[in-house]
Amino acid sequence: MMRTVTGHTRVVGVWGHPVGHSRSPVMHNAALAALGLDWVYTAFDVPPARLPDAVAGVRGLGLVGVNVTVPLKELLPPLLDTLSDEARRIGSVNTIVNQDGLLHGDSTDGAGFLRALAEAGCPPLFGQRALLLGAGGSARAVAFALAGQGCEVVVANRTGEKAPALADAICDCYKGRASAAVWGEDAGPVDLVVNATSLGLSPHADAMPALPPHLFDARPFVYDLIYNPGETRLLQTAREAGCPVSNGLGMLVWQGALSLSLWTGLPLSQMPVAAMLGAVSPAPTKRPVLDEPE
Numbered sequence: 001m002m003r004t005v006t007g008h009t010r011v012v013g014v015w016g017h018p019v020g021h022s023r024s025p026v027m028h029n030a031a032l033a034a035l036g037l038d039w040v041y042t043a044f045d046v047p048p049a050r051l052p053d054a055v056a057g058v059r060g061l062g063l064v065g066v067n068v069t070v071p072l073k074e075l076l077p078p079l080l081d082t083l084s085d086e087a088r089r090i091g092s093v094n095t096i097v098n099q100d101g102l103l104h105g106d107s108t109d110g111a112g113f114l115r116a117l118a119e120a121g122c123p124p125l126f127g128q129r130a131l132l133l134g135a136g137g138s139a140r141a142v143a144f145a146l147a148g149q150g151c152e153v154v155v156a157n158r159t160g161e162k163a164p165a166l167a168d169a170i171c172d173c174y175k176g177r178a179s180a181a182v183w184g185e186d187a188g189p190v191d192l193v194v195n196a197t198s199l200g201l202s203p204h205a206d207a208m209p210a211l212p213p214h215l216f217d218a219r220p221f222v223y224d225l226i227y228n229p230g231e232t233r234l235l236q237t238a239r240e241a242g243c244p245v246s247n248g249l250g251m252l253v254w255q256g257a258l259s260l261s262l263w264t265g266l267p268l269s270q271m272p273v274a275a276m277l278g279a280v281s282p283a284p285t286k287r288p289v290l291d292e293p294e
């Protein structure tokens with residue numbers, strides 16, 4: 001449904017570089033329509049060097065708030081007025097809330113991940129052992145979220161020194177709940193595997209993280225933060241090995257719903273999650289029309 005932009009319409013949006021691939025505008029505009037808000041959500045390509053200007057623009061233009069994606073999340077904390085405990089802990093912001101000119105930074109990635117994981121049917125995390133592939137911005141959010149639930153996190157990353165650095169940061173907060181493993185080498189038995197690398201992301205859908213031998217023997221739950229393609233090679237391999245699997249669509253929706261809740265001040269339970277999911281879900285494959293048997 002086409003909405004009319006008026007003189008009163010307020011603006012929210014997403015910043016990234018590049019940002020044209022983002023599904024957030026489609027998802028959030030569906031949510032704004034469902035809530036009946038006279039707001040519009042749009043994408044802005046913000047190169048890192050322009051980030052301070054963009055932040056000043058939020059104040060100057062009175063934007064409601066902003067989502068932030070690669071590669072800006074970790075650059076934002078020093079540019080904002082206040083940070084949530086979560087954003088400070090993980091050193092990353094994915095949501096700016098404009099509180100009458102005071103810019104507050106938060107991160108909804110970890111909480112969105114946990115909601116999506118539970119909804120996908122992953123067993124309770126307390127006492128579980130997880131292998132986390134990746135040590136970038138979203139891996140940090142996921143790692144702290146898992147450790148906060150009492151899960152032991154083993155971090156493996158291509159660039160070797162980033163995995164122990166992330167494990168150390170988690171242990172500073174949650175003693176003994178993290179360690180580092182060598183990329184592609186045996187990390188011992190795990191209950192959960194999370195891919196937080198960009199390996200397998202469209203248009204490089206053939207790529208796949210280096211997997212330790214015997215990783216799927218105990219049928220761990222496998223969650224891939226990637227949702228495009230809907231089934232990465234990692235998820236396909238895990239599914240064929242008999243593991244329960246999920247892609248990252250649920251995380252996209254829940255981190256977005258949590259951001260929208262922060263901007264509107266409405267409880268999460270009032271966020272139109274079904275409309276958001278519907279807006280970003282791939283259209284069902286059309287079945288071929290078969291001739292009726294005579």
Ligand code: NDP
Nearest residue numbers: 134135136137138139158159196197198201225248251252
């Ligand atoms: P970052 O750029 O911060 O991190 C990228 C990670 O991928 C790093 O660990 C990097 O390793 C690794 N990596 C990249 N290329 C390779 C390669 N060729 N071989 C091995 N490792 C590689 O990105 P983000 O953390 O923000 O995003 C990671 C993924 O998560 C993306 O696919 C993104 O789309 C997805 N995502 C999904 C969300 C959702 O809502 N579902 C939310 C946020 C992200 P190294 O350190 O060695 O460079």
